[in-house]
Amino acid sequence: MSNIIPFNFEDQAVRVITRDGEPWFVLADVCSVLDIRNSRDAANRLDDDERGVSITDTLGGPQxxxxxNESGLYSLVLTSRKPTAKRFKKWITSEVIPSIRKTGGYIVAAPEETPEELALRAMTILQATVERQKQQLAEAQPKAEAHDRIAGADGSLNITEAAKALQVRPxxxxxxxxxxxxxxxxxxxxSWLGYQSRTTNGDLVHKIMTILRPDGSEKVSEQVRITPKGIAKLAKLMPERLRVVA
Incomplete structure (x- = not known):
């Protein structure tokens, strides 16, 4: 069984699954966005390694x-004359794929979803991200190249990363x-810094970042980061009007 990651492009559903960390897109959804009427013919135009079958658990049972895959999607985009094709490709490359590769998902609040449920989903993605960061850190070589990732090993996110998790613009x-x-x-x-009251109560942390420059020298800087506790709090506090629906 494959787990569906639900996305939404201009009010049209685009379902995605992941295989070995790479996104695979439900062909019927892609064809709907690109105004391709016969999805079977579209599949036949693709190479064998660009298409596949997934058994997905749905409300009606296994389907x-x-x-x-990405290559197949871009092939279909190039054949579409629909004006939205270019916007669709940009959305895929700038929003969907980076989100999946970074977090394994995409936080979008459903209309009936409470702030607590949104916070729980954000925390679940954060936990998965932490585990990947720890694994990457352990495998990273040489050691100097891993310095700029060590700050995130405790689950904290920089503000840009937190914005993606909370589904707001940075x-x-x-x-x-x-x-x-x-x-x-x-x-x-x-540089932005966190107020002491926020670091004292655990919403924010400051991390010393050591970044290796191309010339081999190191740059040390302080970065404010949002903790998992802070993310959960922001999911409840931030006004809904700021949330961006993909």
Missing amino acids: EMTVI KDLFAWLSCNGWIYKRPGSL
Whole structure:
């Protein structure tokens, strides 16, 4: 059985499964978005390694679905004359695929979903992300290349990563945190810092980041990060009007 990851492109459902960390798209959904009327003919135009079958658990029971990989999807995009094809490809490459490869999912609040349920889903994805980070850190060589990832091994996320988990635009999250007493900038500084009250109560942490420059030298900087506790709190506090539906 394959687990479906539900996405939504301009009010059209696009279901995705993952195989070995790579996305496979439900062909019927892709054809609907691209206005391709015969999905069977579309599948036949693809190479054997670009299409496959997945048994997926649905409300009606196990269902066999034709799925296509990235290469197959781009082949169909190129044959579509629908104006949305270009936007669809950009959405796939900039939103869906990075989200799956980074977190294994995509946080979108359903209309009936409570803030607590959204927070629980965010925490589940965070936990999976932490495990991947720990594994990557253990395998990373040379050691210097892993320095800039070590800060996330405790489950904390930088603000841009947290925005993706919370399904808001990064600039909106930065603005909200600044206006609501979470983060600030020192005069003349470009770096954001967390207020002491937020670090004391465990919503934020500061991490020293060591980044290896191309010339072999190291750059050390301080970064404010949001803890899993902070993510759960923000899922309840942030206004719904800021949430972005893909």
